[in-house]
Amino acid sequence: MENYKLASVKPSVAEFKVGVDNVIFSVDTQHNRLLILLVKRYKEPYANYFSLPGTLVRVGESLEAAADRTLSEKIEVENLYLEQLYTFGEPGRDPRDQKNNQDQRYLSVSYFALVRYEDTNLITTGNRKAVWHLLKETPQLAFDHNRILDYGYQRLRNKLEYSPIAFKVLPEAFTLNDLYQFYTTVLGEHFSDYSNFRARLLKLGFLTDTGLKVSRGAGRPATLYRFDEDAFALLKDKPLVFI
Incomplete structure (x- = not known):
């Protein structure tokens, strides 16, 4: 009897596209409002949905530089400090995972910040205009951005307990x-x-x-x-x- 060896099938390695998404909170101390910075998408996927300000990372660009770049196009503020929040990369979190190639995935490296409302100016030029939105009235956002926002809000609450x-x-x-x-x-x-x-x-x-x-x-x-x-x-x- 001849012996046959079953050929092992190696799983393909996923290719990743990396983006950054920014969770920017602001406290309007004059009116006791907690605000979140959102932008409205103008193309698919999720056209006409609000999302967190974000971008794909360019060739030769660091994550921090990409986060700074997308914010500089939406908001003017002095001394903005960005803190890395978390990386979101579950399969299927972006509809383009399935549309383009099942081996291609979209990661989101999120950043978090708190800014003074009175010291910020929103940039009104361009297609993706940013708006301040009441956190407690946040609509359904594009992608998994509601989850990212919830994670950022928990980080903000935690930081209030132990940081200045x-x-x-x-x-x-x-x-x-x-x-x-x-x-x-x-x-x-x-x-x-x-x-x-x-x-x-x-x-x-x-x-x-x-x-x-x-x-x-x-x-x-x-x-x-x-x-x-x-x-x-x-x-x-x-x-x-x-x-």
């Missing part, structure tokens, strides 16, 4: 109520009682009294504080600093 990210978007001098309103805008009105929030922050010792006060309507003038980065450095590795 809030002070990057608040004015240099602020009241404790300004800071509390910022937190309630992002985390919801029931995240903490104001009295407990105030007492905890003052006890931590990284807020400096400027000696100045501001009057806003009825009631006693409120003290203006500044963030002391050196004092905070002693606490930066401790979780749940603010909450």
Whole structure:
């Protein structure tokens, strides 16, 4: 009896196209609104859907450069800090996976940022105009961008617990109520009682009294504080600093 060996079939290796998608949050402190930057697509797939600002990475271009490039076409803001969020690459996340070639996949390397609403200008030229959209009223987005957005929002909430990210978007001098309103805008009105929030922050010792006060309507003038980065450095590795 002859022996036959079954030839092993090697699975084909997927070819990837890499894109970047940016989750850019802004807190409108004057109206206590949490906003997300979106663009409307003008071609397929998902024509006329909103999406996160994104682009495919060009030859010889770094991921960070691609993220900066697509944002520079949508928004003007000083000192924008982008932090890499996560890589999304499940098969079928992009309809072009199946349309072009089953061995070709589209990856999304997402980035995250929080900017001051008052310091940004949206660029109105071009086909893909950017808009600020209320986070709580986000529509169904293109691709898996709702999932990316949810992931980014969770990162924002987590960073508020242990990092000084809030002070990057608040004015240099602020009241404790300004800071509390910022937190309630992002985390919801029931995240903490104001009295407990105030007492905890003052006890931590990284807020400096400027000696100045501001009057806003009825009631006693409120003290203006500044963030002391050196004092905070002693606490930066401790979780749940603010909450």
